[in-house]
């Protein structure tokens with residue numbers, strides 16, 4: 543695996559691949575890789591000649607009091623995992639490479655960011671879109687791979703690709719879970735065993751919502767049931783949000799829409815903020 547840290551070198555390499563007619567699949571990450579990331583890489587390998595992954599903990603998408611400093615950075619372990627998955631190139635830029643001077647230009651998105659995670663993380667998606675647009679312009683991939691766990695992020699990136707005419711096909715891949723049902727996340731590393739059990743509150747609540755939806759199609763009723771379930775059974779969990787939404791538009795809905803209803807939520811387990819969702 544080639545590890546490339548600067549933009550000029552990666553552009554040169556990618557130019558060579560393109561001259562050889564090779565297709566490029568790209569998996570952007572912030573590292574602390576787990577099976578969820580690896581599932582994206584495996585799909586990218588099946589669908590492309592060359593797989594490029596990036597690891598960059600993007601400061602722009604962290605709020606003031608968030609976990610930028612303590613975000614896990616097990617870079618040697620990550621490199622080994624990527625080698626094992628036969629990733630051709632790891633793009634591993636520093637902050638100075640990605641943001642060499644004050645940024646005048648940001649990518650923002652209307653509507654889709656003013657709900658769900660965007661409410662408690664108001665600058666997050668501008669940070670995500672800006673870095674992802676930069677990465678797309680550097681890597682110029684044919685296909686890109688994102689996880690459904692960050693559903694709002696994936697939808698927002700999908701819209702940016704469409705609105706700004708990036709010639710890229712986006713794949714949104716299924717959530718990978720632990721046996722218990724807990725969605726894999728780099729932030730699970732913050733949890734101790736007790737907290738890991740408590741973290742299941744979210745997945746359990748989403749499943750309860752799904753079960754109720756077979757009998758009752760009222761979205762407000764389902765959202766209330768999901769919230770009450772957590773409030774009643776998990777004293778140490780703080781709910782950020784638990785919503786029932788249109789999976790295409792992210793708008794709140796009144797009644798369940800067959801196959802395109804998104805049950806989604808974010809909770810705090812101690813200081814750790816976790817998200818999850820299911821489509822019903």
Ligand code: PAF
Pocket residue numbers: 570571572598600603670673674692695
């Ligand atoms: O999902 C992530 O890991 C990040 O938000 C991304 C897409 C790599 C942008 O920094």
